[in-house]
Amino acid sequence: MPIHEKHLIRPENLSTHDNLVIDGVDVSGDWSTFIKARVVTDYNEQIEEEISALPGGEFIHRCWQCGSCTNSCTVNALNSDFNPRYWIYLIRMGFEAELVRDKDLVWQCVSCNKCTYACPRDVFPEGVMKATAHWLELKGHTVKSPSTQFDEEFSSQVFRTGKIEDGRVLLGFFRRSGQSLFQPWLVVMIKKMIRGLPLVWLTKMGWSALFHPRTRGWGPAGAAIQEYAREQEHKHLAAVRGGHPEAMFDPAK
Amino acid sequence: MDKKTAYKKVAYYPGCALEGTGHAYNKSTRAVGKKLGLELEEVKNWNCCGAMEVKNIDPKIQTYLSSRVMSIAANEMGHSVVMAPCNGCYHNLKKAEYDLAHDEGSREVTERLSSKAGHTTYEAGQVETIHALDWIKDAIGEEELAARVKNSLNGLKIANYYGCMYTRPRHIFPEKDSGPGSESTSAPHFMDDLLAAAGAENVDFALKTACCGGAHTLSDADTSTKLVANILIAAEEAGAEVIATECPTCHTGLEMHQIRAETNFGIKTNVKVMYFTQLLGIALGLSPRKVGLQENVSDGRAALKARQIG
Numbered sequence: 350m351p352i353h354e355k356h357l358i359r360p361e362n363l364s365t366h367d368n369l370v371i372d373g374v375d376v377s378g379d380w381s382t383f384i385k386a387r388v389v390t391d392y393n394e395q396i397e398e399e400i401s402a403l404p405g406g407e408f409i410h411r412c413w414q415c416g417s418c419t420n421s422c423t424v425n426a427l428n429s430d431f432n433p434r435y436w437i438y439l440i441r442m443g444f445e446a447e448l449v450r451d452k453d454l455v456w457q458c459v460s461c462n463k464c465t466y467a468c469p470r471d472v473f474p475e476g477v478m479k480a481t482a483h484w485l486e487l488k489g490h491t492v493k494s495p496s497t498q499f500d501e502e503f504s505s506q507v508f509r510t511g512k513i514e515d516g517r518v519l520l521g522f523f524r525r526s527g528q529s530l531f532q533p534w535l536v537v538m539i540k541k542m543i544r545g546l547p548l549v550w551l552t553k554m555g556w557s558a559l560f561h562p563r564t565r566g567w568g569p570a571g572a573a574i575q576e577y578a579r580e581q582e583h584k585h586l587a588a589v590r591g592g593h594p595e596a597m598f599d600p601a602k
Numbered sequence: 603m604d605k606k607t608a609y610k611k612v613a614y615y616p617g618c619a620l621e622g623t624g625h626a627y628n629k630s631t632r633a634v635g636k637k638l639g640l641e642l643e644e645v646k647n648w649n650c651c652g653a654m655e656v657k658n659i660d661p662k663i664q665t666y667l668s669s670r671v672m673s674i675a676a677n678e679m680g681h682s683v684v685m686a687p688c689n690g691c692y693h694n695l696k697k698a699e700y701d702l703a704h705d706e707g708s709r710e711v712t713e714r715l716s717s718k719a720g721h722t723t724y725e726a727g728q729v730e731t732i733h734a735l736d737w738i739k740d741a742i743g744e745e746e747l748a749a750r751v752k753n754s755l756n757g758l759k760i761a762n763y764y765g766c767m768y769t770r771p772r773h774i775f776p777e778k779d780s781g782p783g784s785e786s787t788s789a790p791h792f793m794d795d796l797l798a799a800a801g802a803e804n805v806d807f808a809l810k811t812a813c814c815g816g817a818h819t820l821s822d823a824d825t826s827t828k829l830v831a832n833i834l835i836a837a838e839e840a841g842a843e844v845i846a847t848e849c850p851t852c853h854t855g856l857e858m859h860q861i862r863a864e865t866n867f868g869i870k871t872n873v874k875v876m877y878f879t880q881l882l883g884i885a886l887g888l889s890p891r892k893v894g895l896q897e898n899v900s901d902g903r904a905a906l907k908a909r910q911i912g
Contacts, residue, residue, distance in 0.1 A: 404660055423812070423815075423829065427825065459817050459829070462766055462770035463766075466770045473771075496658075496818060496821045498821065499655065501659070503655035504659045507649070511649035514622055515619065522821070523820075534862040538861050541861075541899045541901075542897075545901070564649040572718070574715060577662075577714070578663060
C-alpha cells in the first residue's frame with residue numbers, strides 16, 4: 350500500500366529495501382518501504398491548552414482533521430512541509446518534539462484566510478497558526494521571527510502616533526532585523542518612484558519619515574492601548590508554562 | 603434609503619497607505635468621485651485600522667482601532683456609511699463590526715479603551731462600511747457609467763485582481779453571496795462589471811482572489827515574490843495587458859515583487875499594474891496625470907497609448 354503524505358514521515362523513521370522476501374514470498378517492488386515501529390512517551394498534553402489561551406488559538410479543539418486547511422493553503426502550495434492540519438494534530442496529541450522541528454516554518458503563514466474560508470468546523474486555522482508561532486517564541490523554542498519583528502515595529506508606531514508611514518515602517522523594520530537598505534530591488538523601485546512622483550510628494554514623504562505624522566490628540570488613546578497591550582502580554586506569558594519574558598512585546602520600544 | 607441615494611455622500615476613510623505609497627489610489631478615487639458627482643467627506647482625525655499587524659499582537663486592539671474610525675464618522679460627523687478604498691481598512695472595519703455585534707469580550711475592551719481615550723464608544727450597526735467598488739457599483743451602476751464614458755477603454759485586456767481581504771473570511775461580509783446583484787466571495791465580479799462598462803475586455807483570470815503575500819511583503823520577501831510571480835504569469839498567460847487592482851498593499855506588492863522577481867529570480871514579466879479607479883477615471887475623460895498614472899512604478903502609459911486610449 351502506498352504511504353500517503355509520505356513527506357510527513359521523517360527519513361530516519363522509514364526503512365527501504367530493494368529486495369525483500371517475507372515468509373518466502375518475494376514482495377520486492379510492492380513493499381519496498383516500511384514505517385519503523387516506535388514508541389512515543391514524551392507527550393506534553395498541556396500544549397493544546399496553552400495555545401488555546403493565546404489570541405487566535407481559541408477554537409483549535411473543534412478540529413476533526415479533514416485537511417481542508419492544508420488543501421487550500423497558499424504557503425503549502427509553495428512548500429509541502431507547511432501543513433496546518435498536521436500541526437493542529439501534533440498540538441492536540443501533545444507531540445511537542447515533532448512540532449518543534451517545524452519551529453521556523455509556522456510563522457510563514459501569510460494570513461490569506463483561505464483555510465478559515467474552507468474550514469467546516471470554524472477552527473479559524475489562520476488564528477491557530479499565529480497562536481502557534483507566538484507560543485513557539487514564548488516557550489523559547491525559537492527566536493522572534495521576521496514577521497513578529499515587523500508586527501512589533503508596526504504596532505509600536507501605531508500605538509505611539511495613531512498612524513504609520515510606509516517609509517518609517519520600512520526603515521524601522523530593516524533596522525530591527527539588521528538588513529541592509531541597499532538591496533538591488535529596492536534601488537530599482539526607488540529610482541522608478543522618483544521618476545514618477547511629484548517633487549512635492551517626495552518631499553512630503555521624506556518629511557513624514559523624519560517628523561512622524563500623528564493623529565491629533567492621540568495621547569490618551571495611545572496610552573490606554575499600551576496599558577492594555579502590556580496587561581495582555583503578561584497574561585499570554587502566564588498562560589505558557591516556563592514562558593520566556595524576553596519574548597514579550599514591549600510597546601514602548 | 604436605497605443604496606443609490608445613501609452612497610451619494612459618504613464618510614471617506616483613506617487610511618495610512620493612501621497617504622504614502624498608495625497616493626495615486628487616493629488621488630484617482632477622489633477624482634472619479636468628483637467626476638461622477640459623488641461626495642466624499644474625509645473622516646476627521648482618523649487613525650490606523652491596525653492593518654495586518656496589530657491583530658497579531660492582540661486582535662481586540664485592532665477592533666478598537668477600527669471602531670474609533672467608525673465612531674468618529676457616526677458620532678462626530680453624523681454619517682451612516684463609511685467608504686474605505688483599501689482592502690485592509692475595509693476588511694478591518696468589517697471585522698470590527700462583526701466582532702462588536704457578536705463578541706462580548708471585544709465590546710468590553712472597546713468600551714474601556716474608548717472611554718480612556720475620551721470619545722463615544724462605537725456601537726455595532728451605527729455605520730455600514732463599504733469598499734470603493736460597492737460605492738461606484740451601487741451609487742452609479744454599470745448602465746449610468748457606460749453612458750458617461752467619454753474615452754472607452756477600447757477592448758483593453760484586463761485581469762481583475764481582488765486579493766484576499768476583500769472576500770475572506772466569509773462571515774465578516776454578510777451582504778456578499780446573498781443572491782442576485784450581490785458580490786461573490788468565491789468569484790468576485792464588481793470590478794469586472796465596472797471595467798467592462800468602461801469598455802475593457804476582462805480576461806478569464808483564475809487568480810482573482812489568490813494571495814500576493816502582502817502580510818509578509820518585507821518580512822518573508824522570497825515567498826511574496828513567488829506568489830506575485832504566479833499572479834503576473836497567470837495574468838500574462840490569460841492575455842492581459844493590465845492587471846487592475848483595488849488595494850494599495852496588493853498594488854504595491856505586485857509592483858515591488860515584479861521588480862524583485864526579475865532582480866532576484868530572473869523572472870521577467872511585462873504586464874502593467876493600475877488601480878481600477880485610474881482606469882475608470884481615464885474612461886470618464888480625466889487625464890492620465892489627473893489620476894496619477896505617472897506615479898505608478900509599473901508604467902502603463904505606453905500600453906494605453908497602443909490602444910489609443912486617452
